[in-house]
Amino acid sequence: MRRQLEGIYRQHRQGLYTLALSITRRPEQAEDAVHEAFVRLCRTQRKAEGDPTAYVYAAVRNAAIDQIRKQARRSQPVSIYADTVVDTGSTPLGAAEDTERARLIREALEQLSPAQRETIVMKLYGGLTFEQIAQASGEPLSTVSSRYRRGLDRLRESVEALV
Amino acid sequence: MNLNHEEHNDIETLLLSQPLREPSRSLDKRVQSTLNRADDGGSGPLILRWRSPLVWAIGSALAASLALAVIVHTPAIDSPETRGTHPVAINSPGDSTTTDPATQPIQIAQTWTKYQPAGDVIVLDDTGPVMPVMEQTIEHRRWIDPNDNVQIEMTVPREKIRFVAMSVD
Missing domain, CATH: 1.10.1740 (Rna Polymerase Sigma Factor; Chain: A)
Structure with a gap:
């Protein structure tokens, strides 16, 4: 163990x-x-x-x-993302677009429901399968997979202009 | 299960390209320390460990049983096991029925306390660095009534985590 x-x-x-x-x-x-x-x-x-x-x-x-x-919340909340943005080494316009895209996607993720956010985090950053996420959250597989899809749909809408 | 993966690939790629906040090395040490302690304490499901809730539950049940047990043959009060403790009279001063000190009921309390580190130093916002310390206490009380030659014993184990502030110089 x-x-x-x-x-x-x-x-x-x-x-x-x-x-x-x-x-x-x-x-x-x-x-x-x-x-x-x-x-x-x-x-x-x-x-x-x-x-x-x-x-x-x-x-x-x-x-x-x-x-x-x-625990009482004494400190300011933070995002799951680091404060830095990846520099793609593109043109100044491209770099500005990257920065804006990063800002939008981060903000959009914060706007999701906690359950949607947790599902996306476990799937993308934890690399879990939907079966594993369903087990970890104690919910049916169909609920987890549709929640993931809806979460990504909402993120897409938020950054649609730049994607 | 593949759910519209092509449809969401761009969003997934964008999310994955964002650098994440990373856990500190101190978390690694804390988790590793916990795993090492678990390893030292045994890994089989049937091994009872000091901090196991089952051990404390059994201990508490035994203590409760002991509290109810009345031992008729009382050992001598000044036996070696009670040396160094402080008998306390529990009768009221005005109780005229037990004026002879040799026949007054007495209470003997002994406490054993053990401290040991319970993890790595944690830095808190308001107090600075603190060291978690496990305090394990066993309190043993004995009531003896020489009049009836009756003795009641109770043992209470306790366990709590204390945070000891550390100075930074």
Whole structure:
């Protein structure tokens, strides 16, 4: 179990943290949530039911929700994205478009419902399958897949002019 | 399951091209430390560990049983196991029925406390760096009534995490 958890953490470190950050919006709380999830997983000593990766994502998701319930929000919320924008090395006009596109997509992601945002984060940044996301969020596969599709549709509308 | 992937490829590509905020190295250390401790404590599902809730549940159940147990044959009060503790009279001062100190009921309380680090240093916004410390306490109380030769014992285990502020110089 310990080796399995270690392997999952190494492989999904970024995805787990991004999921926690998308829920808490605070870097320190997101890290506390990921850590707390592993503390709980080590304590239970119970063999994961179903997919172990989805099980760990579910634990991090629950710990992140607990974090926002129990801790006062003292610091400013942040995006899951770094403050920097990737420089594509294109023309000044292209660079300006890239920056604007990045701003729009980041803002649009923040406007999604928490469930849509979590689904997109787990799918894209965690690399989970829809089956794993369904297990992690405890919802039917059809709900998760349609939620993902609708979330991307909304993002598309937000950046349509520049895509 | 492929759901309109071609339709959404551009959005997915755009999302994936955005640099993400990364977790700190301190998180890696904290998680690794937790995994190492779990490894030290055993990995089998049947191994009871000190911090296991099951151990505490059993301990609490035993403590409750002990609290109800009345031991008729009381050992000598000044036996080695009670040395160093402070008997406390629990009778009211005006109780005229137990004026002889040798026959007054007494209470003996002993507490064992153990501290150990419970993770890496955490930096909080308002207090600065703090070290999480696990405080494990076992409180043992014994009531003895020499008049009836009755003794009641109770053991209460407790566990809590304290955050100890650290100075930064």
